[in-house]
Amino acid sequence: MSIKEIKVKGKTYQLPIFLPDATLGVVRGLDSEILEKIGVRGVVVNTYHLNDNPGTKILERFATLTKTPATKKSGIKNFMNFFGLVVSDSGGWQVFSLIKRHDEAGEISDEGVKFNIGGEKNRQQGVFTPEDSIRIQFAIGADILICLDDFTGVNDTEEKIKESAERTILWARRSKMEFEKIIKKRKLTANNRPLLFAVIQGGWSKKWRKYCAEELLKIGFDGYGYGGYMVNERGELDQEMSKYIAELIPDKFPKFALGVGKPWDIARCHQFGWDIFDCVLPTRDGRHQRLYRFKNNPNQKKFDFSDPNNYEFIYIARQKFSSDVKPIDNHCDCFTCQNYSRAYLHHLFKINDVLAHRLAVIHNLRVYNRVVESLG
Ligand SMILES: [Zn+2]
Incomplete structure (x- = not known):
């Protein structure tokens, strides 16, 4: 309790x-x-x-x-x-x-x-x-x-x-x-x-x-x-x-x-x-191109937030994301996922623009807040 x-x-x-x-x-x-x-x-x-x-x-x-x-x-x-x-x-x-x-x-x-x-x-x-x-x-x-x-x-x-x-x-x-x-x-x-x-x-x-x-x-x-x-x-x-x-x-x-x-x-x-x-993980990882992601839709009633198998990482610097039109996570309601693609984020990191850090950290922090909101 x-x-x-x-x-x-x-x-x-x-x-x-x-x-x-x-x-x-x-x-x-x-x-x-x-x-x-x-x-x-x-x-x-x-x-x-x-x-x-x-x-x-x-x-x-x-x-x-x-x-x-x-x-x-x-x-x-x-x-x-x-x-x-x-x-x-x-x-x-x-x-x-x-x-x-x-x-x-x-x-x-x-x-x-x-x-x-x-x-x-x-x-x-x-x-x-x-x-x-x-x-x-x-x-x-x-x-x-x-x-x-x-x-x-x-x-x-x-x-x-x-x-x-x-x-x-x-x-x-x-x-x-x-x-x-x-x-x-x-x-x-x-x-x-x-x-x-x-x-x-x-x-x-x-x-x-x-x-x-x-x-x-x-x-x-x-x-x-x-x-x-x-x-x-x-x-x-x-x-x-x-x-x-x-x-x-x-x-x-x-x-x-x-x-x-x-x-x-x-x-x-x-x-x-x-x-x-x-x-420090969500912000530090975001700046280092490591993005957190739920494997399935976390809005499902039975989704277990305490199971590490329900999460995965996207290493956005990988070449395969350079033409990926999808958001980081379809189920995410964050500003980044609502407005930008993986390809764009990949591009921003490649050209080393400050917006890359910002968009990545916004998403990671949203994942953390989803977890905490689910526990309330
Ligand atoms: Zn997101």
């Missing part, structure tokens, strides 16, 4: 919901009008990147443009001209990735993530703490803020997993303290404050997942997320763990399956109780 809606800053959003990636405050190539037509009701923005560009000062300036209602008093929403649900991630993933890419570039300690990256001329040094993450997320103006967490690799030892779960709990506690401090300072109420979500870590260990969930529940958050890798070594959804973690969270809370996933995995995870999803 899962809840049907989420209320934040005076606005109600129906669940389940899929949030495409808008890293730098844009779903690349798409404006807010077409997002609405596709059925996109929310996005995920990136704390680390937005802090760099355009920077929180500019976003905070946009927050003052509209005094009321609370739904519009958001820097990122006014900046993007998008008034759906906006989630900011913690920024942790980006900092960790930077460290992993440059061997000697930093370390993770209880204090936060120490980084020391770049060359002589553009060296960046410092510590990214849980408190920093919360402060930046407030300045961005998202509806849902996520606590900085420490995650593990697929093959980490139990000792490493224990450390990561304990650090995640410590950071969540500090995040909540900072969150409450800012709420008090800004005199925000239950009706106009953002929500704060914590992320459950613990790698492959049920014992540490349980411990992490219980400790986070004791601290108390507005919602809970599934952290770390949700897939096994073969890249398939770990269904058992995904179900287990969903059951650790009481049903009155929103449950966010971070980074999930392929369309059929979204449908499966929803059966387990997850109701918020975000993933």
Whole structure:
């Protein structure tokens, strides 16, 4: 069982919901009008990147443009001209990735993530703490803020997993303290404050997942997320763990399956109780000429959205599509399929026109939204 809606800053959003990636405050190539037509009701923005560009000062300036209602008093929403649900991630993933890419570039300690990256001329040094993450997320103006967490690799030892779960709990506690401090300072109420979500870590260990969930529940958050890798070594959804973690969270809370996933995995995870999803796949795949397609008419009553065999990909760059007059999918109601052929899309990619990305991403996002709409 899962809840049907989420209320934040005076606005109600129906669940389940899929949030495409808008890293730098844009779903690349798409404006807010077409997002609405596709059925996109929310996005995920990136704390680390937005802090760099355009920077929180500019976003905070946009927050003052509209005094009321609370739904519009958001820097990122006014900046993007998008008034759906906006989630900011913690920024942790980006900092960790930077460290992993440059061997000697930093370390993770209880204090936060120490980084020391770049060359002589553009060296960046410092510590990214849980408190920093919360402060930046407030300045961005998202509806849902996520606590900085420490995650593990697929093959980490139990000792490493224990450390990561304990650090995640410590950071969540500090995040909540900072969150409450800012709420008090800004005199925000239950009706106009953002929500704060914590992320459950613990790698492959049920014992540490349980411990992490219980400790986070004791601290108390507005919602809970599934952290770390949700897939096994073969890249398939770990269904058992995904179900287990969903059951650790009481049903009155929103449950966010971070980074999930392929369309059929979204449908499966929803059966387990997850109701918020975000993933870079539909937009990234679209830009790389990979288009999602239902094999049969998804309007049929018995169509199973959780079966991977009901989907297929079209690699539009293949020569065979150069003269194909059909749309990507006859059953699709998206702007692209209603107006353009496979041949035209093939041509646009071949000549490298920006419209190619736009039309491909519109279609892929529509497929994802069809999946989520079928679950509601
Ligand atoms: Zn379409």
